[in-house]
Amino acid sequence: MSRTMLRALALSAAFAFVGLSAQAQAPATPKNDYSKPQAWLCWTGKPGDACAVDLTTTVVKANGSESVEAFKADPKAPIDCFYVYPTVSNDPGVLSDMHADAEELGVVKAQLARFGSKCRIFAPLYRQFTLTALRARMTGKPMDMTGVNPATTYDDVLDAWNYYLAHENKGRGVVLIGHSQGSGLLTQLISKEIDGKPAQARMVSAILMGTRLPLDKGKDTGLFKHIPLCRSASQTGCVIAYASFRDTIPPPADSLFGKAKAGEIAACANPANLAPGGKGELHAYLSNGSQIANSSAAAPTWVKGKANPKTPFVSVPGLLSGQCVEKNGFSYLEVHVNAVPSDPRTDDINGDVMAAGKVNAAWGLHLIDANLAMGNLVDIVGAESKAYLAKKK
16 A cells, blocks of 8 residues: 555544544553643744745746746734644654654645744644554554553644643634644544634634535534534634545545535535635645646656746646535535646646555545645635634724
């Protein structure tokens, strides 16, 4: 099984891991000290902030022309963002350690740092269920769980959240952001600590990507009783949740994403157009490398006959669009590639989960859920920030 496939499977494995808590009577894990900056992956203004990175982007238009887009964070942004990253750790144990390796550094660069133009960023390290343990489980040789407390992952996130609220929030609005395992942990946090509680007054919104948040059919609420699905960029106190699939490769019957139990529907809010059923252009920020660039050629390029740019990110205006759809019992963000074979720009992107050289349709575009709509989401957070602050006046 490929590493890419294992990462995509991390969401279900993480939930299975948490579900072991009733069986595993392990002692409580010693708590992290979140007053220490080294316990945080990103913390705006602190030394070693992993989100203080180069986000320069080359904008590649359909006609092949290019321009460079600079990025500047706003350390004095009026609201905050609290982020929990997906399963990325290659540490050797069942639980990761509290050291940021290349995987953690890479994921915040792709999924989080760009929000720094709209909010101060807080992203704790936490002891997550690792890819190492996942590989072992998927090959039928699960690692020894003796002494491992499955509640550790959530407890770490809760402790970090409580520290942030007590010492750094100071009454500011906050957006909660997560992907995959991170979304699952934030779903628990919101359900237990925010929904219908005093902390809800500080929640500007929540962005839960690569997950299946259940709503009651015909309603914008469900698991969250007091936090509805976002329907406009000026709405606050709401949630944006989605899982993305190509329109050419819809979710098969065994997909974990986009499906809910009877009487419910998986939440889908399209970042490109939050109105119900609305279509819109996805403002993607794609990693400038072989994982994302068109791989149909021997030497993948964004523009035919032209060397790839040197910036870490590429934007492709007009190439991608999205719409939330309900099909065959699934509700998901359907992504369309507006390919024009006659123009010089690439006609496709990578981002599918692969296994044995083939696309695993059950996971859709899970690996780039965040990249696909990053520009849209940053714009929404900016609009929500203004709306939230206006209501407080």
